[in-house]
Amino acid sequence: MKYEIKKFKDGQVAAKITESGDIHIKIRGNSYEDLFRAAAIKEAWDAENSTNKTATAKLTIFCLIGQRSDRRFNKGESFDLKIICKFINDMKFDSVAILHPHSPISLALIHNAEKISHVDYVEKAFNEIGNPVLVSPDAGAYKTTHEIAEKLNADLVPSNKVRVDGAPVISIQGDVKDKQCLIVDDLADGGRTFKFLAEALKKQGAAKVYLYVTHAQFNYGFDELKESIDHIYCTNSYKDIDDDFVTQFKLEGL
Numbered sequence: 001m002k003y004e005i006k007k008f009k010d011g012q013v014a015a016k017i018t019e020s021g022d023i024h025i026k027i028r029g030n031s032y033e034d035l036f037r038a039a040a041i042k043e044a045w046d047a048e049n050s051t052n053k054t055a056t057a058k059l060t061i062f063c064l065i066g067q068r069s070d071r072r073f074n075k076g077e078s079f080d081l082k083i084i085c086k087f088i089n090d091m092k093f094d095s096v097a098i099l100h101p102h103s104p105i106s107l108a109l110i111h112n113a114e115k116i117s118h119v120d121y122v123e124k125a126f127n128e129i130g131n132p133v134l135v136s137p138d139a140g141a142y143k144t145t146h147e148i149a150e151k152l153n154a155d156l157v158p159s160n161k162v163r164v165d166g167a168p169v170i171s172i173q174g175d176v177k178d179k180q181c182l183i184v185d186d187l188a189d190g191g192r193t194f195k196f197l198a199e200a201l202k203k204q205g206a207a208k209v210y211l212y213v214t215h216a217q218f219n220y221g222f223d224e225l226k227e228s229i230d231h232i233y234c235t236n237s238y239k240d241i242d243d244d245f246v247t248q249f250k251l252e253g254l
């Protein structure tokens with residue numbers, strides 16, 4: 001299946017199917033425009049395939065917009081992930097694959113959804129560094145990082161973050177003295193979580209601190225991370241980054 005995309009000057013996106021067959025659309029999915037582009041392609045494809053019941057349609061989303069807004073945080077506020085997932089469901093794909101979603105709520109809200117694991121990318125970083133200890137930064141990351149540690153036969157040091165009088169207090173549950181540490185998490189937006197954790201690890205004698213995040217957003221605070229983190233590993237699910245401080249694993253289709 002092949003298609004063309006056209007963008008009008010007012011922002012409207014339109015699609016045209018130029019060759020029929022099964023469809024597999026791969027998008028970052030980190031903007032509403034990306035989702036509308038997928039919807040345009042799928043609508044055109046549906047019209048072309050209305051009599052072809054064997055053709056299948058698959059959507060891969062590398063960095064789902066709103067994945068952290070997985071509940072109504074406060075009364076009166078919108079539940080954004082619910083709106084986004086409803087939009088995706090309306091496209092009626094046969095299957096939707098999502099790379100390392102922030103929480104299982106995305107998978108629960110999207111019909112026929114499956115997770116793409118980040119294990120391969122963590123493994124690449126793990127091998128490049130040379131068997132570091134994995135560090136899970138909070139309770140949310142513990143479960144998936146524990147699974148990865150088992151697969152890679154790596155040591156895991158869980159850490160936890162609580163706020164005392166508004167300030168983050170980090171507790172590291174293991175010995176990191178003279179060790180190379182690889183913090184593993186889903187995404188970095190400002191990176192403050194990792195800056196504080198890296199400082200705490202170094203205070204406890206860690207030789208080097210590396211960070212792996214699947215979704216390297218770095219919308220702010222990027223340069224500050226260079227003070228406490230030795231190197232960052234990530235994918236280009238959110239954007240391409242050209243910086244010696246970062247090793248980016250390129251995703252096929254982006």
Ligand SMILES: O=P(O)(O)OC[C@H]1O[C@@H](O)[C@H](O)[C@@H]1O
Binds near residue numbers: 102137138185
């Ligand atoms: O400190 P920043 O980068 O803003 O936030 C990243 C952390 O916030 C959580 O939602 C993510 O799962 C990650 O643990």
